[in-house]
Amino acid sequence: MDQAKAQRPDDDDPAFLKARALALALVAIRRAQGKPNPNDFPIGSVEWTQVIADFAADLMRVPPDILQSVIPKTPNGSAE
Numbered sequence: 006m007d008q009a010k011a012q013r014p015d016d017d018d019p020a021f022l023k024a025r026a027l028a029l030a031l032v033a034i035r036r037a038q039g040k041p042n043p044n045d046f047p048i049g050s051v052e053w054t055q056v057i058a059d060f061a062a063d064l065m066r067v068p069p070d071i072l073q074s075v076i077p078k079t080p081n082g083s084a085e
Contacts, residue, residue, distance in 0.1 A: 024075050027071070035063065
């Protein structure tokens with residue numbers, strides 16, 4: 006069986022790529038700070054739930070202009 010990861014339909018979507026880059030940057034920053042990341046724990050565990058909440062709080066501290074660049078726009082120009 007081929008070990009290569011199957012490409013998902015959204016993998017080349019610019020909004021997906023921006024969101025992925027932001028998430029990876031946040032993971033790297035948290036790792037440098039010695040903080041755990043959600044993938045360090047089994048999904049659904051108590052620790053995972055706590056880290057998800059902390060990760061979300063860190064995400065909310067990202068400057069608004071950076072977050073706005075990740076949020077896809079609808080055809081009328083507003084954020085989804």
